[in-house]
Amino acid sequence: MAERATSRLWLAALGAFVLAGLTGSLLRWGLIVGMPQGLLWNNVRHAHSHLMYFSWVTPALIALIAAHLSRIVGPARVKRLVHMGVLALVLGLLAYPFFLLYGYTPVPLFNARIPLSTVISSLNMLIWYVFVVLYIRITRGVTRTLPLRFWDAALVFMVLASVGAWARAALVAAHIESPFLENAAVYLFLGEFSDGWFVLGVLGLAHALFRHEREATASMGRNIMIAGLPVVFLLGVPLQVIPPGLRLIAGIGGFLVAIGTLFNVLALWPSSQEHFGWRVALFFLGVKAVAQWLATSPAVAMWAESLGLRVPYLHVLLLGFVTLGLISGAELMWWPRARLASPWMTAGVALLIVGMLPLARLGPSGWGKGWAPVFAAVTSLGPVLAATWIGVYWLRTPVGHPQKR
Ligand code: HEM
Structure with missing residues (x-):
């Protein structure tokens, strides 16, 4: 089962790679035909790089580490690592439209202005911390x-x-x-x-x-x-x-x-x-x-x-x-x-x-x-x-x- 869950997480991360890659490609085509209306070059660049970091590399690496560990400690113990990978991926995707449209600038929301891309990215970092704690617990006692x-x-x-x-x-x-x-x-x-x-x-x-x-x-x-x-x-x-x-x-x-x-x-x-x-x-x-x-x-x-x-x-x-x-x-x-x-x-x-x-x-x-x-x-x-x-x-x-x- 763990094989399936980890490989699915990896596949979902690959989906994010495709989206982030298309966003990077848009930067290149934008140089020739101009950017679509409403999109600023710099914001698109931030959307591209953050999605690559948060929703491609990090969850894909988590999936592969979890797959290897499941062969050592058993599938049941790595389940929560996979959950953290999924959360990291989803939060990266959630931040994406805000990076794309607003970059780091605050978004008008209910009479306030909130830098949503930064807020969601900070939540993502909390997920990494949980992943680290789970990794330490799961690999305690395992030969290094x-x-x-x-x-x-x-x-x-x-x-x-x-x-x-x-x-x-x-x-x-x-x-x-x-x-x-x-x-x-x-x-x-x-x-x-x-x-x-x-x-x-x-x-x-x-x-x-x-x-x-x-x-x-x-x-x-x-x-x-x-x-x-x-x-x-x-x-x-x-x-x-x-x-x-x-x-x-x-x-x-x-x-x-x-x-x-x-x-x-x-x-x-x-x-x-x-x-x-x-x-x-x-x-x-x-x-x-x-x-x-x-x-x-x-x-x-x-x-x-x-x-x-x-x-x-x-x-x-x-x-x-x-x-x-x-x-x-x-x-x-x-x-x-x-x-x-x-x-x-x-x-x-x-x-x-x-x-x-x-x-x-x-x-x-x-x-x-x-x-x-x-x-x-x-x-x-x-x-x-x-x-x-x-x-x-x-x-x-x-x-x-x-x-x-
Ligand atoms: C599908 C393949 C990719 C394409 C088409 C692509 C395209 C681009 C383009 C056009 C830029 C802006 C270049 C410039 O400033 O002149 C860029 C910047 C960048 N890309 Fe990619 N890229 C790809 C893959 C990746 C991957 C796999 C990562 C990370 C895992 C990545 C991370 C970055 C970073 C960190 C920057 C610099 C952002 C900045 O300076 O703010 N890219 N990419």
Whole structure:
């Protein structure tokens, strides 16, 4: 039963991925034909990124962690983890229209103005806390295998990330205006959530699904990552507002996270040989680690910022590694004979990322105009189409039924 419940949660999260991906694609088509009336570009961007974080990655990762744990502690004990995943997904979907239409600005409601997107997102964070408490209870007494050690750490960084979100709200409430503190709070959330919760979480999943002989390398990599993660978020703070001493500490943190990540890529690489989706995901993780390493140099960071490479970097990590990892993870967990992370999905992801580069002003100055926005708009649809196919496959081949290739 747990298999069915967890895989259903994963499928629902994939539905949110399709909606969030279409919203991202709208940003690209909006550059060519203009945004639909009433929608502001920035609000659509917030709707896209929040839905991806809250209703795709987080519930999908919860579903896969719960599926693995159910094989250790039994299905009955993970039921409530799945419920938390469902609640997180639903709250993310509830916040979506408010982000889309109003962004962070308050919504007029019964003679008052309430920032509904922020309020619903805060409720979502409470659900994460409940998930963490349940995870601690369920895994108490369970041997700390490699995947569990990764997930233990991933959840610590999820909680740390949430402190950034509360700190941002506290700064607003206390009318404190400090460009450094405001940026630090925002990047505490973004950095720890993606580099901590997502990356450690998906790496834990990979270690759960692959048997490999390189546990010691992976474990050392994990420890090195944990040493750098608490300060790595400071790398995101613009160079103009961060004190030089702190930037140096951030650089050391970034270096440690990059090295620890590469250790894990090396540990997993040979055993992923048979699995194309994981191979490509690990390749993107390696690219991300090298880019992060290079960005520890302020000169490189400034150069990358001036070229607008932040968004392609984010998608190498979030789409290239995290999303492909979650899809490949579902494949190995529930449909080992299927090819969910098919060449279509991996090619779609790679083309989307390539399509972002000309827009990031990397190429000849003309790339930003002419064919580049059209190429970016067309390629933005690839992962959405491939994900829709996966959803159809799931509906036609529920877990436990014979699988077709
Ligand atoms: C279906 C695939 C996707 C498409 C078509 C897409 C499209 C986009 C676009 C067009 C932007 C705005 C770029 C700009 O500012 O120039 C963007 C930003 C962003 N996307 Fe995606 N994206 C996809 C997947 C993802 C995934 C899987 C995640 C996270 C799990 C994600 C998270 C973000 C974030 C955090 C930003 C930056 C938001 C900000 O700066 O406020 N995207 N995406």
